[in-house]
Amino acid sequence: MYRYDEFDDTFVRERVAEFRGQVARRLSGDLTEEQFKPLRLMNGLYLQLHAYMLRVAIPYGTLSARQLRQLAMIARKYDKGYGHFTTRQNIQYNWPALIDVPDILSDLADVEMHAIQTSGNCIRNVTSDPYAGAATGEVDDPRVWSEVIRQWSSLHPEFSFLPRKFKIAVTASDEDRAAIKVHDIGLRLYRNEEGDRGFEVLVGGGLGRTPFIAETIRAFLPERRLLSYLEAIMRVYNRHGRRDNKYKARVKILVSVDPDDFRRQVEKEWEKSDKDRLDAPLEELLRIRRHFAPPNFEMLTQDSAALNDARRDNEEFNRWISVNSRAHRQPGYAIVNISLKPIGKPPGDISADQMDAVADIAERFSFDEIRATHEQNLCLPHVKKDDLFAVWRALDGAGLATANIGLASDIIACPGLDYCDLANARSIPIAERIAERFADPRKAADVGELKIKISGCINACGHHHVGHIGILGVDKKGEEFYQITLGGSGAEDASIGAITGRGFSSSEVVDAVDRLVDFYKDSRKPGERFLDAYRRLGAEPFKEALYGETSH
């Protein structure tokens, strides 16, 4: 993985020093909260319902054991002993004191981390495929390009005061685990017919109150031209994005007005740009690429006798393997997902002790690498099949062996009204109750892949628009209600879910989800996922299952 050199190190330390000065000015009263707000936001510090919240960047979701241990230390020393992984591969601390934040940032700098651009109207921390470097069918390691983008976008002088926040996601597989079609810019690296690598460039995806699937504005961009092309997109957006209404300020609105016109403007801007000056030199690309060389895999056979024996002997382990592990490109290895969705607990939360446990396991069994996923889970990218049983036992000992990846209880939920001052309704208790309903592993396995996503308000931080079943909390005369959307997807087959009808009260909503699932189980073809059955059958029969035939 990427290691800082002296320049990167100096940069983050200068950033800490600058923010320390700004915090001192705030504490002494030289800065009002209004003046301080944009400065703290540029360093990931929000003022929430109860306290400050610090969002730490985990660029493209990659962590080392040393970094995760430092995150654990920060959770213990400055917070309440836990952290919360977000849908953008970041981690949030919900209880830091302002006076401590410069020290936290300094502790982060000690392990080559920061909180730069995790909020504010700037280019946010870049996200990528959590299986990068491990997945089958990848044309390159997308982290190479993610790191190129991270450096280019760090304190970019032209693009730090955009109309609105701006999120970029990168993938290098056909299978999309980075939700690139619902990002402001999605980049898919692939090989064209000539065998050259380049990006499909998608712009204008997003969720929030007006969800859009991104438009492809360039089918093939030679990879070395990435930065000059990104500059062209950003400049068109900076100049023409709406600034009069914050709900119409995202690039998706600009693109959706006239995608062809947007494309023409970007191309025109790019044609005129000094590409050789803006694009990263080949030497620098090579230097970054060297950091992502594959680890020293052993030459193994695909099949592991130890794994087969353990699966036969232990039903629970066998289930965990079936549900949580994925194929690795290297024979004899597997990708292991660690669920942060134990039944009845807030999605994405992890204690400091659990972080330490994962760090130990990663060091011993996964070449010192951990990934955060946009579905608020963790992942050990490179585990030898022979070691899987030991890894499972160690995870189980730390309370981290929940076998529910991709299943009904693997729910994405925003913090909701329990933490967030924007929310209209609570999300976490709903997620917990749905998870309990599907806690029985046989029931969950029978239902199969089902992505339930819950947002506590229209800002859609819980990605409900792209849930197979989406749940949106609304406030109706002071009471929390939940609207259900169906048929959304954030993957390569991306789509925006459709609203079914009137909302359900907090006491009705779990039964409503259950009715949908029961209808699916009665109607599916063999092997058909919930989403596929919905797409085949259409909305009507699912609405009938929800509301009964008479309640249209």
Add this chain to the structure above:
Amino acid sequence: MARLRIKDGRAAVDDRAKGQEITLDAWRDGVRPEAGRFELSIPNTEDVEALAAVVSRFDAVILDFPTFQDGRAYSQARTLRERLAFKGEIRARGDVLCDQALFMIRCGFDALDIGDGDIEGFRRALNAYSAVYQPAGDDMTPIRMRRLPNSVAA
């Protein structure tokens, strides 16, 4: 109203007499400068590239930050410096705060109307970083060039 001029990362108070300012609207209405230093003020909604022939006649261009969150003038400044190779002064006016000063200078501004802002604060902010990651409208060498083995700037 203090004005700073920035050269080679150093900020000095500009105590020259003010030039004659002409707004873009006035220019379009046919107003022409008479003698001395001429300054053209351009709203941040304008496409400066289309104004190449106009700006070249002026000693200075004044770009506007109606609020510090409105970053359109950053793009205008870079376009003036990098695409039109404008050599005159580019001055920032409006909501010009020390915490954005380095972004401004990096985009090609070399003068700031800082109102009653704290000059020392601006000096500190302009020197907060010894290295930058990306090429822009100034002449700071980006880190990626300083990393090259034969870089003299390393």
